[in-house]
Amino acid sequence: MGAELIFIPFPGAGHLISVVEIAKLLISRAEWLSITILVMKLSFDTGVAGYTQSLQKDAHNRIVFADLPQDESVISMIKTNKTSDRLSIFRAFIESQKTQVRDAVKGIVSRSESNKLAGFVIDMFCTPMIDVANEFRVPSYVFFTSGAAYLGLQFYHLSLDDEHKQDVIQYKDSDVELSVPCFVNPVPAKVLPSVMLIKEGSTMIQSISRRFKETKAILVNTFSELEPHAIKCLADNGKIPPVYHVGPIINLKSKEGTPQNHNSEDGIISWLDNQPPLSVVFLCFGSLGSFDEEQVKEIAYGLERSGQRFLWSLRPPPQPTELFGLPKEYENHNEVLPEGFIKRTTGIGKVIGWAPQVVVLSHPAVGGFVSHCGWNSTLESIWCGVPMATWPIHAEQQLNAFELVKELGMAVEIKMDYRKDSSIATEPLVVTADEIEKGIKCLMNAESEMRKKVKEMKEKSRMAMVDGGSSHISLGHFIEDVMGNIQERA
Numbered sequence: 001m002g003a004e005l006i007f008i009p010f011p012g013a014g015h016l017i018s019v020v021e022i023a024k025l026l027i028s029r030a031e032w033l034s035i036t037i038l039v040m041k042l043s044f045d046t047g048v049a050g051y052t053q054s055l056q057k058d059a060h061n062r063i064v065f066a067d068l069p070q071d072e073s074v075i076s077m078i079k080t081n082k083t084s085d086r087l088s089i090f091r092a093f094i095e096s097q098k099t100q101v102r103d104a105v106k107g108i109v110s111r112s113e114s115n116k117l118a119g120f121v122i123d124m125f126c127t128p129m130i131d132v133a134n135e136f137r138v139p140s141y142v143f144f145t146s147g148a149a150y151l152g153l154q155f156y157h158l159s160l161d162d163e164h165k166q167d168v169i170q171y172k173d174s175d176v177e178l179s180v181p182c183f184v185n186p187v188p189a190k191v192l193p194s195v196m197l198i199k200e201g202s203t204m205i206q207s208i209s210r211r212f213k214e215t216k217a218i219l220v221n222t223f224s225e226l227e228p229h230a231i232k233c234l235a236d237n238g239k240i241p242p243v244y245h246v247g248p249i250i251n252l253k254s255k256e257g258t259p260q261n262h263n264s265e266d267g268i269i270s271w272l273d274n275q276p277p278l279s280v281v282f283l284c285f286g287s288l289g290s291f292d293e294e295q296v297k298e299i300a301y302g303l304e305r306s307g308q309r310f311l312w313s314l315r316p317p318p319q320p321t322e323l324f325g326l327p328k329e330y331e332n333h334n335e336v337l338p339e340g341f342i343k344r345t346t347g348i349g350k351v352i353g354w355a356p357q358v359v360v361l362s363h364p365a366v367g368g369f370v371s372h373c374g375w376n377s378t379l380e381s382i383w384c385g386v387p388m389a390t391w392p393i394h395a396e397q398q399l400n401a402f403e404l405v406k407e408l409g410m411a412v413e414i415k416m417d418y419r420k421d422s423s424i425a426t427e428p429l430v431v432t433a434d435e436i437e438k439g440i441k442c443l444m445n446a447e448s449e450m451r452k453k454v455k456e457m458k459e460k461s462r463m464a465m466v467d468g469g470s471s472h473i474s475l476g477h478f479i480e481d482v483m484g485n486i487q488e489r490a
Contacts, residue, residue, distance in 0.1 A: 002032045003118040003486045006105055006133075007143075010094075010123040011040040014287065014376055018145050018221055019123070020063070021249045027062045030479050034062040034115055038104055040097050041070045066108075068100040087200050094128055101132050109136070118485045119216070127211035139216035139485060141478075146375040147222045148230035148245065149403050150193075150396045152182025155240060157196060158209040172197045181237075182230040185406050190417040191398040213240060217481060221247040221375065223464035223471045226382070226408070226457060246475045248379040248461050252358050265356045268311070269363065275309055278367030281440055282386075284313040284355050285372040289393050292317060295430055296336045302436025304341065308444055309348045311366070313355040329353040361386050368443040370414065373400040382410070385458035387451050389414045389443040391431070410454050414439035 005026070009019040016039070023035045109117055120133040120140040133140035144151050156178075160166040168189065171178070177186035195201035212218060222245050224231050234243045272280065283299070285291075291299070296314065303310050314337075316330055333351045334342060342351060357377065360366060361384040369381050370389045378400055381388050388411040390401035398419060404411035415431050445451070464471040 001486065002034060002115040003030075003482060004108065004112060004115040005033065005035050005118055005482065006101075006108070006120045007035055007037045008101060008120060008122045008126050008129050009037065009039070009143075010125045011042055014374070015123055015125075015145055017251045018249050018376065019121075019143060021251050022143065022219070022246060023063050025246075025249070025475060026479065029475070030482075033118075033479075033482070034064070036064045036066055036104075036108055038101055039065055039067050040093075040100075041067055042093075066104055068097060068104060087195070087204055090125075091204065094126055098128055098132055101129055102135065105132065105136060116486050118482050121219070122215075124208070127208050130211055130214055140214070142212055142215050142218045144218055144220045146220075146396055147378075147400065147403070148220050148227040148234060148243070149182045149407070150375075150399055151218065151220055151243070152230050152233055153180055153187070153192075153396075153399060154205060154209040154212075155234075155237065156180045156182070157202075158206050161206055162210075167202055168192055168196050169199060169202050182233045183403070183407060184229050187399070187402065188417075191402040193396045193399060194394070194419055215241050217242045217244055217478065219244045219246050219478060221249045221379065223247050223461060223469075224474075225460040225464060225470060227403075229407075244474045244478045246471050246478065248383055248465070248471075250358070250376065250379050250383055252362075252383075264352060264354065265359065268350070268352060268356065268360065271350050272311065272360070272363045272365045275365035277364050278446065280309045280311055280363075280365045281306075281368040281370060281389075281444055282311045282313075282355075282360055282366050283370040284357055284360075284377075285391065285393060286374045286377060289372045290315050290317040293336045297338050298430060298433045299436055300338050300341045301433035302440065303349065304345060305433060305437045306440040306444075308440055309365075310345075310350070311355070311360065312349065312351045313353065314351050315353055358384070367446075368440070370440065370443070373397040373404065373411075375400060378404065379461070382454065382457050383461050385455050387411060387443060387448075387454045389439045391415055392418055393420050408453070408457075409450055410457060412439055412442045412450065 007019050007023060009016045019037060023037065027033055027035060105117070117136060117138050119138045120129060121143050122129045122140055124142055124144045124146070130140045157168055160168065168178070171189035171192070174189050176189045178189065180187045196205055218241055220243055222231070224245055231243070231245055234240065299312070303312065314330065314333055316328055316336075318328075330336065330353060337351070358380050361369060361380055366386055368389065369386045370391055371377050371381060372394075373388070373390050373392045374395070374397055378388070388404060390405055390411050391414045392398040392401045398417055401411070401413070401416045405413050405416060414436060418429065418431060442448075463469050466472060
């Protein structure tokens with residue numbers, strides 16, 4: 001008798017990539033397990049369709065992708081942009097998918113005589129699907145695509161409301177520091193995720209965290225050697241489900257966001273091949289990372305003054321009407337860069353659009369990474385042993401930056417509290433060329449203690465995933481948990 005797990009990722013390529021990688025790990029270790037990944041569809045390119053198509057060629061026959069039908073009412077709201085409230089659209093979209101998920105799972109159950117439905121593994125943002133799992137009388141698990149410290153902050157945020165009738169919104173724009181159990185150091189309110197500092201966002205995160213408590217376990221994309229304090233705090237918290245640390249879950253061959261007519265990777269790698277070891281600073285701000293022209297010029301001046309070799313992934317901001325979707329490319333970078341910049345930096349610098357991030361970070365010429373501190377990028381940088389300079393933009397990236405700099409000592413700060421969320425700051429502060437120059441010089445110091453720490457953590461990240469490693473063992477406990485579901489239903 002086999003078992004079937006239903007995975008429900010959030011419809012963004014960054015979330016889907018992690019889901020596919022953990023699915024591969026699971027079927028490689030449990031020959032009795034099959035996985036169906038239900039893919040929600042939006043009306044515009046989020047990178048998901050191209051990514052799933054690229055997987056079909058070498059997809060394992062025990063991992064199946066099933067596209068869910070679009071919900072036209074929500075798609076229409078997104079297309080016409082009737083509301084600028086992203087949170088309302090976001091919540092409405094996920095809620096609207098419950099019927100499609102229910103129908104898809106009914107079909108899977110009716111077609112499979114040999115496999116028993118063992119449970120749902122849902123993305124951290126897809127908690128409404130717990131209701132559907134309950135209808136099928138199977139347990140649900142959360143796949144938390146960020147780190148253990150941020151998961152701890154979510155539960156702290158919830159406990160403030162449930163136990164003390166307080167909300168972190170009151171600390172917006174303050175210099176207050178909070179004693180969050182999953183952090184060793186006091187956490188400044190200025191690095192709290194933007195979504196927690198607006199009323200509807202704070203309520204939404206509390207609701208998500210409250211629903212986490214209804215699940216059988218939480219899988220977190222981290223490893224015990226990276227976040228020992230946070231993982232122990234979660235393990236000691238008797239009010240939440242068990243937490244399995246199963247990372248780093250990364251895709252070393254990802255083509256997410258690759259331009260269709262793309263010959264750029266060969267050019268990037270051949271340029272890096274001609275640079276000395278550890279000499280290049282790589283600047284890349286994620287799939288949603290972009291800056292206005294004033295900030296772009298400050299980055300350029302800071303890079304030029306630093307004297308460092310650089311590879312800079314520079315992409316234009318989205319149009320104001322684009323709530324979602326992939327970033328575009330500049331036709332000509334000269335239109336936003338200082339006059340003569342490219343000519344003056346020829347030979348030591350290269351400005352590009354899309355970047356094959358893991359390939360670049362793996363290259364021996366790269367010695368530092370100026371990053372937005374998205375969790376996937378953080379794990380990739382650690383895996384490749386490249387120290388970071390922090391420049392967060394959205395989501396929980398400010399908190400990740402704080403953890404990297406203050407808790408772990410594996411990054412230097414350019415900015416920790418920078419944010420582009422219009423709901424929090426009408427105009428983000430411009431980070432000056434002096435701040436950028438100083439951060440880059442500090443980052444590229446070959447003898448720094450930080451560099452030694454990152455090199456050590458690189459080895460630990462790899463050991464965590466091999467047989468007998470901390471995450472290998474933890475994922476084994478999850479597999480045993482799933483097997484128990486089948487035995488109970490036999």
